[in-house]
Amino acid sequence: xxxxxxxxxxxxxxxxxxxxxxxxxxxxxxxxxxxxxxxxxxxxxxxxxxxxxxxxxxxxxxxxxxxxxxxxxxxxxxxxxxxxxxxxxxxxxxxxxxxxxxxxxxxxxxxxxxxxxxxxxxxxxxxxxxxxxxxxxxxxxxxxxxxxxxxxxxxxxxxxxxxxxxxxxxxxxxxxxxxxxxxxxxxxxxxxxxxxxxxxxxxxxxxx
Amino acid sequence: xxxxxxxxxxxxxxxxxxxxxxxxxxxxxxxxxxxxxxxxxxxxxxxxxxxxxxxxxxxxxxxxxxxxxxxxxxxxxxxxxxxxxxxxxxxxxxxxxxxxxxxxxxxxxxxxxxxxxxxxxxxxxxxxxxxxxxxxxxxxxxxxxxxxxxxxxxxxxxxxxxxxxxxxxxxxxxxxxxxxxxxxxxxxxxxxxxxxxxxxxxxxxxxxxxxxxxxxxxxxx
Numbered sequence: 001x002x003x004x005x006x007x008x009x010x011x012x013x014x015x016x017x018x019x020x021x022x023x024x025x026x027x028x029x030x031x032x033x034x035x036x037x038x039x040x041x042x043x044x045x046x047x048x049x050x051x052x053x054x055x056x057x058x059x060x061x062x063x064x065x066x067x068x069x070x071x072x073x074x075x076x077x078x079x080x081x082x083x084x085x086x087x088x089x090x091x092x093x094x095x096x097x098x099x100x101x102x103x104x105x106x107x108x109x110x111x112x113x114x115x116x117x118x119x120x121x122x123x124x125x126x127x128x129x130x131x132x133x134x135x136x137x138x139x140x141x142x143x144x145x146x147x148x149x150x151x152x153x154x155x156x157x158x159x160x161x162x163x164x165x166x167x168x169x170x171x172x173x174x175x176x177x178x179x180x181x182x183x184x185x186x187x188x189x190x191x192x193x194x195x196x197x198x199x200x201x202x203x204x205x206x207x208x
Numbered sequence: 209x210x211x212x213x214x215x216x217x218x219x220x221x222x223x224x225x226x227x228x229x230x231x232x233x234x235x236x237x238x239x240x241x242x243x244x245x246x247x248x249x250x251x252x253x254x255x256x257x258x259x260x261x262x263x264x265x266x267x268x269x270x271x272x273x274x275x276x277x278x279x280x281x282x283x284x285x286x287x288x289x290x291x292x293x294x295x296x297x298x299x300x301x302x303x304x305x306x307x308x309x310x311x312x313x314x315x316x317x318x319x320x321x322x323x324x325x326x327x328x329x330x331x332x333x334x335x336x337x338x339x340x341x342x343x344x345x346x347x348x349x350x351x352x353x354x355x356x357x358x359x360x361x362x363x364x365x366x367x368x369x370x371x372x373x374x375x376x377x378x379x380x381x382x383x384x385x386x387x388x389x390x391x392x393x394x395x396x397x398x399x400x401x402x403x404x405x406x407x408x409x410x411x412x413x414x415x416x417x418x419x420x421x422x423x424x425x426x427x428x429x
Contacts, residue, residue, distance in 0.1 A: 015320045022391065023382050025320065029327030030378035033335050034371065036328070070324050190367065197368025205375055 003088030053100025064097035099128035122192025129184030211407035220411035227422035236425030
């Protein structure tokens, strides 16, 4: 509930900040559709690419927040993602966009070549996603949710503990972080390659 | 369902969704599954196709369910059924309601959000078609054969090409709507919560049935 309230307050602020930017609104819609298409690809593992950092880089923080909310709401409507955690999920994914945006802006000042800019995009994405993975662990830790409810008996057996209730936040982090960091690496490489391609054919999309 | 007012349908869907989320017995979820299927059938929706679409969230639920399998088979089945029920319910709403009317409801909350949802809806189908066409074109040319480096390079180029193409489509659409007078405002059908008609009986019945099942299931536990 708190996640919903914070998200709605931020979205209300974002809507005021983007007023009058109709063209960017259409590009934000493009990014929503891109995220939906990309997320709809089952990889066979419990991870999907979402291009949130790239969304932040292209749209900026406020449009990124609105786009991420619409994407999460659309996904939840079709059973992909819980309806009750849309608010919290939006905040977590937004931090990826936010970090991606500011880190890329900072790195771009230093790395000015085409290779440098695509590396900056990849590095920003990697760090943003790793931060977000730790943020999720932190949220689970602070909220007092029993991590075993999310992981189940199978995971506890893999780690050699007797019951799901024995899964601590440390074990949850041990299980979750390698998957998240592996996924972050994949997404960072894809983002870097994608940015390299876009810089070749239409650099203004990335450089503004 | 098609002729019921949008407001009644959305409210009934929200109630039914709540019961699906909070149901804790497999029989309740199975009953809700059958009720939703019945309403889809009565609304003359392509039930087989919708079941295929609803299997997508089931795919993700399976991953979660497998992790629960040794803990409880019933819990795993509940996880999967809950995902499928929620998806089928939303498909029932979307399949019986013109998208512009759903957007019109969203418009009451925010014009920016409703415009974004409207454009995204349009782009999603355009992009899905284009991705599919380009992927097939690359496959028949053998782009995904041979060494792994070649495959990765071709896949990255495909994603980049699609991305640029999508962005250009977005810009073209914006230019097209701008020349038609778009200034961040779409006219939408306004009658959302008019007087209740006899057609509103269907969504109200759906909500009542799912709530009854939910209460019955809760009492039995």
